[in-house]
Amino acid sequence: MAGRTLEVNQTAIDGVPVVWADVPGPLRATLMFRVGRVDERLCWSGITHLVEHLALFHLGPKQKYDFNGAVTSNRTMFYASGEPADMVAFIAHVTASLASLPFDRRETEKSVLLAEASSRPVSPADLMFSLRFGARGNGLHRYKEFGLYHLTQPWVAAWAARGFSRENAVLWLSGPPPPSLHLTLPAGQRMPEAPASPMKLGLPAYVKAPVGxxxxxxxxxxxxxxxxxxxxxxxxxxxxxxxxxxxxxxxxxxxxxxxxxxxxxxxxxxxxxxxxxxxxxxxxxxxxxxxxxxxxxxxxxxxx
CATH class of the missing domain: 3.30.830.10 (Metalloenzyme, LuxS/M16 peptidase-like)
Structure with a gap:
């Protein structure tokens, strides 16, 4: 693809912006929402990660296509690659699940997420991020997910309704949208961009810590x-x-x-x-x- 200029196309499906470029290979799809750790507070952090896990649970550990989800500081993404029909099924599952999360799985997924966190080493990058931003905003992405110890079903349901609406979503595709693709998401409001807000530090600065x-x-x-x-x-x-x-x-x-x-x-x-x-x-x-x-x-x- 060296030297190739891709034409970026935009449309909308069921009120959700869709951006796509025609790229060779299997169809790749990423459904992205403007909600992440930056929108949380330390005492209930991890709530977005829990929603992401619950939304994908019924797909099981394996499908005939590749898929996964991720929560970053300011985005939540559900992504997959495969045949067009597979991508239609994947998006249909994610949107339906977000509207009706499997809360009978809530406590088990909390445990899974805590196990995931315990195996995640602290890197110099994690330390630098948390030192610069503290236990708030962009800094929360590097802190422990304390909400996993006490989040209740109504709290999680309300957060899902707030962050995972069609006004807060965008879909990216590596090819034209399949004709049968639908994005059945509830109405809501666009979450405002969270500005980068570093702490007031005297810079440049040097910190010594046991990070190897x-x-x-x-x-x-x-x-x-x-x-x-x-x-x-x-x-x-x-x-x-x-x-x-x-x-x-x-x-x-x-x-x-x-x-x-x-x-x-x-x-x-x-x-x-x-x-x-x-x-x-x-x-x-x-x-x-x-x-x-x-x-x-x-x-x-x-x-x-």
């Missing part, structure tokens, strides 16, 4: 160049720390849009015992070199 690695992060205006720079800096750091020096195994780079204006960019790595200072120095240098020298022509070509 090092990292740097920043908040900056959203842009495609910034997203590409994060990816290139991560590739450079991986080559230097793992392949040249052999003092780290995993390197990650993140570019996370928080609202229509700003994104959180981070770069982090693990480290061999006794090498934390060295990997931190190289991590900072990778960001500095990108800001002062920029990418090479070869790196830009590979990133396109």
């Amino acid at each position: 690695g090092a990292g740097v992060s920043m908040v900056a205006p959203r842009s495609t160049p910034l997203a590409m720079a994060a990816s290139i800096a991560s590739d450079r750091l991986l080559k230097r720390l793992r392949y040249d020096k052999g003092i780290a195994y995993s390197v990650g780079g993140g570019y996370f849009p928080m609202d229509s204006q700003y994104a959180h960019m981070s770069l982090w790595t693990d480290a061999q015992p006794g090498q934390a200072a060295a990997v931190l120095n190289d991590t900072v240098h990778s960001v500095y070199a990108m800001s002062t020298e920029g990418p090479t022509a070869e790196e830009l070509a590979e990133g396109r």
